[in-house]
Amino acid sequence: MSMTFERPMPVKTPTSAPFxxxxxxxxxxxQYSPSSxxxxxxxxxxxxxTLADDLVWREISGAGTLYTYTVARxxxxxxxxxxxxQILAIVQWDEGPRFxxxxxxxxxxxxxxxxxxxxxxxxxxxHDVTMLRYEPS
Amino acid sequence: MGLRxxxxxxGYVELPPERMNRSGLAPFVLEQWAELSAxxxxxxxxxxxxxxxxVTSHLAESELFVPSTIAEYLGVDANFAELLxxxxxxxxGMVWRAAAAIELGLCDxxxxxxxxxxxxxxxxxxxxxxxxxxxxxxxxxQYGSPQAEFEIPYGNIGQNGPYGQVAHxxxxxxxYDERAMAKIVVDQRVNANHTEGAIWKDTPLTVEDVLAxxxxxxxxxxxxxxxxxxxxxxxVVAGADYARRSKNRPVWIKGFGEHVxxxxxxxxxxxxxxxxxxxxxxxxxxxxxxxxxxxMVSIYDCYSITVLLSLEDAGFCxxxxxxxxxxxxxxxxxxxxxxxxxGGQLGFGQAGLAGGMHHVCDATRQIMGRAGAAQVAxxxxxxxxxxxxxxxxxxxxxxxxx
Numbered sequence: 386m387s388m389t390f391e392r393p394m395p396v397k398t399p400t401s402a403p404f405x406x407x408x409x410x411x412x413x414x415x416q417y418s419p420s421s422x423x424x425x426x427x428x429x430x431x432x433x434x435t436l437a438d439d440l441v442w443r444e445i446s447g448a449g450t451l452y453t454y455t456v457a458r459x460x461x462x463x464x465x466x467x468x469x470x471q472i473l474a475i476v477q478w479d480e481g482p483r484f485x486x487x488x489x490x491x492x493x494x495x496x497x498x499x500x501x502x503x504x505x506x507x508x509x510x511x512h513d514v515t516m517l518r519y520e521p522s
Numbered sequence: 523m524g525l526r527x528x529x530x531x532x533g534y535v536e537l538p539p540e541r542m543n544r545s546g547l548a549p550f551v552l553e554q555w556a557e558l559s560a561x562x563x564x565x566x567x568x569x570x571x572x573x574x575x576x577v578t579s580h581l582a583e584s585e586l587f588v589p590s591t592i593a594e595y596l597g598v599d600a601n602f603a604e605l606l607x608x609x610x611x612x613x614x615g616m617v618w619r620a621a622a623a624i625e626l627g628l629c630d631x632x633x634x635x636x637x638x639x640x641x642x643x644x645x646x647x648x649x650x651x652x653x654x655x656x657x658x659x660x661x662x663x664q665y666g667s668p669q670a671e672f673e674i675p676y677g678n679i680g681q682n683g684p685y686g687q688v689a690h691x692x693x694x695x696x697x698y699d700e701r702a703m704a705k706i707v708v709d710q711r712v713n714a715n716h717t718e719g720a721i722w723k724d725t726p727l728t729v730e731d732v733l734a735x736x737x738x739x740x741x742x743x744x745x746x747x748x749x750x751x752x753x754x755x756x757x758v759v760a761g762a763d764y765a766r767r768s769k770n771r772p773v774w775i776k777g778f779g780e781h782v783x784x785x786x787x788x789x790x791x792x793x794x795x796x797x798x799x800x801x802x803x804x805x806x807x808x809x810x811x812x813x814x815x816x817x818m819v820s821i822y823d824c825y826s827i828t829v830l831l832s833l834e835d836a837g838f839c840x841x842x843x844x845x846x847x848x849x850x851x852x853x854x855x856x857x858x859x860x861x862x863x864x865g866g867q868l869g870f871g872q873a874g875l876a877g878g879m880h881h882v883c884d885a886t887r888q889i890m891g892r893a894g895a896a897q898v899a900x901x902x903x904x905x906x907x908x909x910x911x912x913x914x915x916x917x918x919x920x921x922x923x924x
Contacts, residue, residue, distance in 0.1 A: 390657075395675045398666055427672045453694070453793065455686030456740040461679040462657045473676070473683040473739075475788050485678040485788045493740075498694035516675060 390464040394512045401428040403442045408515040411506040413447040415482065416440040426482035447504035448522065449478040456493055476502055476519050490520040524808025529621035530765040530772035531921070533566025533758040536883040537639075538719030539751035539871025545641055548752070551582040552595055554637030558756035559596060566758040567769035568631060575602035575623050575632035577616040579875055582642060601628045608782070609660065609910025610822055612636070613755075613878030614917035618778035620759035631764050635756035638874035660911055673786060681824065682747065684787050684912040686739030689827040691793050693741065695842070700741065702845040703826045704732035706861075707745055707868050709853035710823065714865025716855065716896040721751060721871035746826040746868075753873025755883055773889045777808035777920035787912045797916040798835035798907065805905075805918040806837075813837050817901040818888050819859075820881035822909035822916075823866040832907050833861075836918065855896040863888055863896050881906045882919065889923040 397405040404427075407414035416425040418432035420439050425432055432440055454474040460466045461473075472488040488496065489505055503522035508515050535558055548554065555578070563570055576592055584591045589603035602623040606612045613636060620632035644650055659680035661669040669678075677683065692698065711727040714720035727745070735744040758768075765772040779801030784790055806812065819838065823829045830844040838859075839847035853861040864870050864884040867877045885904035887893045893901075901923075908917035 393658075393663055393670070393674045395671045396665055398671070401671060427668050453687040453691035455683050455690055455742075456737075457677065457683050457686075458737055458739065459682075461677045461683055464657070465677050465679075468677060471677050473678060473687065475687060475793075483788050485673050485676050485786070487676050498690060518676075 390462070390466070392464050394509065395514055395516070397514070400430055404428050405514060407444065408506065408517055411515070412444055413504060413517065414442045414444050415480070417443045424478070424480040424482050426484060445478060445480050447478065447517070449476045449502055451488070451496070451498055451500045451502050452477040452483055453498055454488060454496055472496070474519060484517070487518045488520065489518050495521070524777060525618070525621055525775060526625055527774050527776040527809070527922070528762045529624040529759055530762070530774045531617065531757050531882070531886050532568065532760045532765050532768035532770055532772055533562045534756065534883050534886050535561035535565055536719070536755040536880065537753040537873065539721050539753040539873040541721065542750040542752055545639065545752045548639030548642050550642050551637045552584070552591065554639055554754055555581070555592055555635050556596060558635045558637055558754050559633050562633065562635070562756040562758045565770070566760070568758060568760065568764055568767070572631040572764060573598050573633055574600060575620060575629035576600055577604045577606060577619050577632060577634045579606055579612050579636055582640070602632065608908070608915045608917065609875070610824060610878040611780070611908035611910035611915045611917040612875060613882050614778070614906055614908035614919045615780055617757065617759060617775060617882055617919055618780070618917070621775040621778070624759065624761045630761050632759045633756065634759060635754070636876040636879050637754045638876035639752045639754060640874060641752070669786065673788070678786070678788070681912060682739040682742065685825045685827055686742050688787060688793055688831070688913065689741050692827065692831070695794060697845070698741065699845040699849065700733060701729055702848045703746060703830065704729040705848055706826045706829050706853065707732050709857070710862045710866040710869045712854045713863050713896050714869025716894070717864045717870060718894060720865045720869055721749065722865065722869050742825060742827065748824050748867045748872035748877070751871035751873045753871065753876050755873070755876040755879035757879065757882055757886065771890045771923055773886050774922050775919060776811065776922050777805040779804035779918040780916070782915040784914050785911060787914065794831065796831050796835045796913045798832050798918070801916045801918045802836035805920050809920050811903060811920060811922070815903050816905045817860070817903050818863055818885065818898050819861055819905040820863070820884040820907070821861055821866070822878060822881055822907045823862055823868050824872065824877070824909065828909055828913070829861070831913065832909065836905065836907065855893070855898050860898050863893060863898055878908045881908065885921050889921060
C-alpha cells in the first residue's frame with residue numbers, strides 16, 4: 386500500500402482572514418494594540434498579556450532580520466519528503482513579532498543569523514492561499 | 523511559598539526501554555497503568571489499599587475522563603485525581619502535585635505512572651483513527667489551531683527543526699563548540715554503559731562517533747538526539763507515616779518549580795532564556811539548599827542543547843559559558859559534576875512520555891543507594907529537571923535523603 390501525503394496548507398479563520406487576504410494582494414498586515422503600543426502576531430481576538438479589546442490591523446513592510454534557522458536534512462514529515470534540504474527559519478519583523486517561515490533563493494553556506502531578509506509571496510491558487518517566505522534583501 | 527518537604531518518593535519502577543521499531547504488541551495502556559502501579563508499590567513495600575491519589579497523563583483508550591477511568595480500573599477511591607499534559611515536563615510535575623496533595627492532607631499515598639508502550643492491540647471492529655499526532659508530533663493540525671495555520675505549512679513540525687534553530691541561535695550569541703556538545707552525549711554514554719537496562723549499555727561512544735553521525739537539523743547530529751523507544755515508569759509518593767514504613771530510604775521532595783510561557787519557540791520572548799531560569803529559582807527558593815549542595819543532577823536531555831541550556835539557566839554554570847563548563851568537568855557518575863547518571867534519555871533510551879520519569883528515577887535510585895555500578899558515592903541531594911515541547915514547559919524537583 387502506498388500512501389500519498391499532500392502538503393498541509395493554511396486554512397484561514399474569521400479571525401485571521403485579514404492577514405491572509407492581505408497576503409493575497411502581496412501585502413502584509415498584522416495586528417496592533419494601541420493601549421500597550423504592541424504589535425501582535427499571530428492574529429488573535431484580544432491582545433496577549435493585557436487581553437485588551439483594541440486590536441487593529443495595520444500594514445507593515447514585512448522587512449526583517451533572520452533570528453535563527455536550521456536546515457532539515459531529513460523530511461520533517463512525509464508531507465515534506467520532496468522539500469529537503471528545507472531551510473526552516475524564524476524571521477523577526479522590524480516591528481518586533483517573529484514569524485515561522487522558510488528561507489528561499491539562498492545557498493545554505495551564505496546564511497547568517499542577523500542578516501536582512503525580505504518577503505517572497507508564493508501564490509497557491511488551487512488552495513486559494515498565498516504563503517509568505519523570505520529571501521536575502 | 524513551597525513545600526514543607528515531608529512527602530517522599532518511596533518506590534519506583536522503570537522498564538528497560540525497547541526500540542520503537544522492534545517492540546512487540548503491548549497490553550492496553552490502561553492495563554500498563556495497573557502493572558506499573560503494582561510494581562512500584564511492590565518496590566515501596568506498601569499495600570495497594572493505601573493509595574488514595576493518582577496523577578496520570580493521557581490514555582490511548584480514553585480521550586476524556588481519564589483520571590476517573592484509572593481510579594475505577596485500579597479500585598482506588600481517589601481524593602486527588604489529576605491529568606497532566608506537560609509533555610516531558612509532566613513527570614516532575616506529577617511528583618510535586620502528588621507531594622502537594624499529601625501535604626494538604628488530601629492523600630496518604632499517590633501513584634504517578636507513565637505507561638509508554640504505544641503499540642497495543644487493535645480490532646477491525648473498532649478501527650482507531652490515524653491521528654495527526656503520528657505525523658505532526660506535538661503540533662495540532664486542526665482547523666483553528668495556530669500551529670495548523672502558521673507553523674505546519676512551513677515545515678515547522680516536531681522537535682528536530684526547532685531545537686536546531688535554538689542551537690544555531692546559541693552559536694550566534696555565545697559561540698559554539700561541537701566537541702563540547704558531543705561530550706555531553708559521550709559522558710552520559712559512560713553512565714549508560716554502567717546501568718542495567720540502558721538501551722546503549724553495551725555500546726561505548728566517542729566524541730568522533732557523535733560528530734561523524736549524520737546532521738539531522740543543523741547543527742545537531744543524530745547522536746545528539748534521543749532515539750524513540752517504548753517502556754514505562756511509575757513512582758509512589760507517600761507522606762511521612764507511610765514513608766517510614768516503606769522498604770526504601772525515603773527521597774523527600776523538598777522543592778519544585780514549574781513555568782509554562784509559550785507553546786512554540788518562534789514566540790519566545792528570548793529563545794535562549796528558557797523557563798528554567800524561573801523554575802530553578804523557585805525550586806531552590808523553597809529549600810535551604812544551594813546549587814553547590816547537589817550531589818548529582820538529572821537533566822532532561824531530549825537533545826544535547828537542552829542539557830546545555832538547562833545547566834546554564836538552572837544556575838549550575840554561567841550563562842553563555844556552558845560549553846566551557848561541559849568541557850572542564852567530568853559529567854560521569856564518577857566525575858566532579860555527575861549528570862544523568864543512568865545515561866539520561868540519550869543513553870538509557872527515551873520511552874516516550876516516560877522519558878521525563880527517567881530523571882526522577884535516576885535521582886531516586888542514587889539517593890536510595892540503588893544505582894549499582896553507576897552509584898555516586900554518598901549521594902544525598904539531587905536536582906531533577908523536566909522539559910516539554912521545545913523548552914516551552916519546564917519543571918524541576920529538589921530531592922533529599924535523610
